[in-house]
Amino acid sequence: MSSNSALYIATTALNAQSTNLSMISTNLANAGTVGYKAADMSFRTLITDPYSQNSTSSGGVTYSSTQNVAMQGLVESAGSSTDMAIDGNGFFVVSDTANGENFAYTRAGGFSTDSEGYLVNDSGYYLQGWPLDSAGNAVTAANGSVSSLEVVNVSAVTGSAAATTDIGFVANLPADAAVGDAFVTSTEAYDSLGVSHTIDYAWQKTGINTWELSFSDPVSTADPTITTGTSAGGPVQIVFNPDGTLASTTPAQVDLTVTGWTSGAANSTITYDLGTVGRADGLSQYASSNGSNPAVDLTSASQNGLRLGAFETAYIDNSGRIVATFDNGQERPIYQIPLATFNNPDGLIAGTGNVYLASEQSGDYVLNNPGHGGAGFVMGFALESSTVDTSKELTDMIVAQQAYSAASQIISTSDDMFRELMNAL
Structure with a gap:
C-alpha cells in the first residue's frame, strides 16, 4: 500500500467521521424536540480492488445514516388540552397551509389554536381530521384518502340550544x-x-x-x-x-x-x-x-335544557376525537383524528419541521381511526418525547472525535513521508 493510498483512506475516514459528528450534533440539538426520532450512523468497509490478491489492497470507509422512525418515544403528560401523543403505530396527518395542501406526516403532537382557530403544531403544520356532526357521525365519507380530510378549525363550530325535557x-x-x-x-x-x-x-x-x-x-x-x-x-x-x-x-x-x-x-x-x-x-x-x-x-x-352556547375550549378524548366545550355546559365531538400508518415507516423521508413524506421504501399510507387497523392510540394532555439518548450520543461523539483525530494523524504522517521523499530527490 502506497502513502498515496493511506492518504486517500484517511480522507474517507475524515469525511465519514465529520458526517457522523454532524448527525450526533443534530440528535443532541433535538433532544427536546417533541416526537423527534434519533438517527444512527452505520459504517462499511470500502475496498477499491476487491479482486486483488494483495491483502494490503487500498480501501477506506463509507457510511450511511438511518432514522428509526418506528421507535416509540416516552409519552409524558402535558398541560395543554390540545396536546396529544400517539401510543403505538401511526402519524398525524398535517399540511403546511390552511388550504389542506402538501400533506405530510408527523408524531409531533404539540398543537395549539392560532388566531383563526386552526390547530397548528410547533412547526406551523395544520392538523387534518374528519369533521363530525352534532351526533358525532362523520360529515364526509371517511374513504381512507387524505382528500376526505379537512383542516381542523375548532372556533368555526357553534353550540346549539336544547329544550328542557x-x-x-x-x-x-x-x-x-x-x-x-x-x-x-x-x-x-x-x-x-x-x-x-x-x-x-x-x-x-x-x-x-x-x-x-x-x-x-x-x-x-x-x-x-x-x-x-x-x-x-x-x-x-x-x-x-x-x-x-x-x-x-x-x-x-x-x-x-x-x-x-x-x-x-x-x-x-x-x-x-x-x-x-x-x-x-x-x-x-x-x-x-x-x-x-x-x-x-x-x-x-x-x-337538561340549554341556552345557545359560545365556543369555549377543546380537548382530545380517548377515542382520538376533538371535543368542543361551550359556555352553556354543552360538549360535543367535532373532529375525528385519523392516524396514517405505513408498511415501513423507517423508509419515510424526513422533512423540515419534524415531518415525514412518503417514499417508495415506506409504501403508501393507510388511514384508520386510532386503535383500529394496526394504528396506535391517541392520548390527550400528552406529548411524545424525543428518542435521543443523550448519554449514548456523548459517547458516540467521543469515539467520533478520536477516530477523526487518528485519521488526521495519518494525513500528517503521510505528509511527512512525502516531504522526506522530496528531500531525498
Whole structure:
C-alpha cells in the first residue's frame, strides 16, 4: 500500500467521521424536540480492488445514516388540552397551509389554536381530521384518502340550544305546615330556541302527609311580567309516608306541556322527577329548617335544557376525537383524528419541521381511526418525547472525535513521508 493510498483512506475516514459528528450534533440539538426520532450512523468497509490478491489492497470507509422512525418515544403528560401523543403505530396527518395542501406526516403532537382557530403544531403544520356532526357521525365519507380530510378549525363550530325535557326536584315540604298552607317555588326552563323562561310551582298542604302541586304558565326570565306560554298538566297529588319518605304521586308520571311559546319555539313536554317511592332522594316531608316559619326547602332543581352556547375550549378524548366545550355546559365531538400508518415507516423521508413524506421504501399510507387497523392510540394532555439518548450520543461523539483525530494523524504522517521523499530527490 502506497502513502498515496493511506492518504486517500484517511480522507474517507475524515469525511465519514465529520458526517457522523454532524448527525450526533443534530440528535443532541433535538433532544427536546417533541416526537423527534434519533438517527444512527452505520459504517462499511470500502475496498477499491476487491479482486486483488494483495491483502494490503487500498480501501477506506463509507457510511450511511438511518432514522428509526418506528421507535416509540416516552409519552409524558402535558398541560395543554390540545396536546396529544400517539401510543403505538401511526402519524398525524398535517399540511403546511390552511388550504389542506402538501400533506405530510408527523408524531409531533404539540398543537395549539392560532388566531383563526386552526390547530397548528410547533412547526406551523395544520392538523387534518374528519369533521363530525352534532351526533358525532362523520360529515364526509371517511374513504381512507387524505382528500376526505379537512383542516381542523375548532372556533368555526357553534353550540346549539336544547329544550328542557326533564326537571328533577330535591326539596323538603314542611311537615310542620298547617293544612291549607301554600308555598311557591320556581325554576328556569328553556324552549327549543334556547330562550329562558320561569315556571312557578304552588305547593299546598291538603291534609296530613298529603300535598298538591300546581303549575303556573311560564313567564319571561328577563321580564317576569310577560307570560310566554300556556301550561297544561297537574295538579299533582303527593302523599308521604309517616317517616317522611315519598309514598306516591298521582299521576305516577308527572308531565307538564307548554304550548304557544311567544318565542316561536316548538311546544314542550317536561317530565318531572319527584323522587323514588319509599325514599327521600327527591321530595321529602320533614319539619321545616326555618322553625316557626315553615317553608319549602328547595335544595336543587336540575334541568337538561340549554341556552345557545359560545365556543369555549377543546380537548382530545380517548377515542382520538376533538371535543368542543361551550359556555352553556354543552360538549360535543367535532373532529375525528385519523392516524396514517405505513408498511415501513423507517423508509419515510424526513422533512423540515419534524415531518415525514412518503417514499417508495415506506409504501403508501393507510388511514384508520386510532386503535383500529394496526394504528396506535391517541392520548390527550400528552406529548411524545424525543428518542435521543443523550448519554449514548456523548459517547458516540467521543469515539467520533478520536477516530477523526487518528485519521488526521495519518494525513500528517503521510505528509511527512512525502516531504522526506522530496528531500531525498
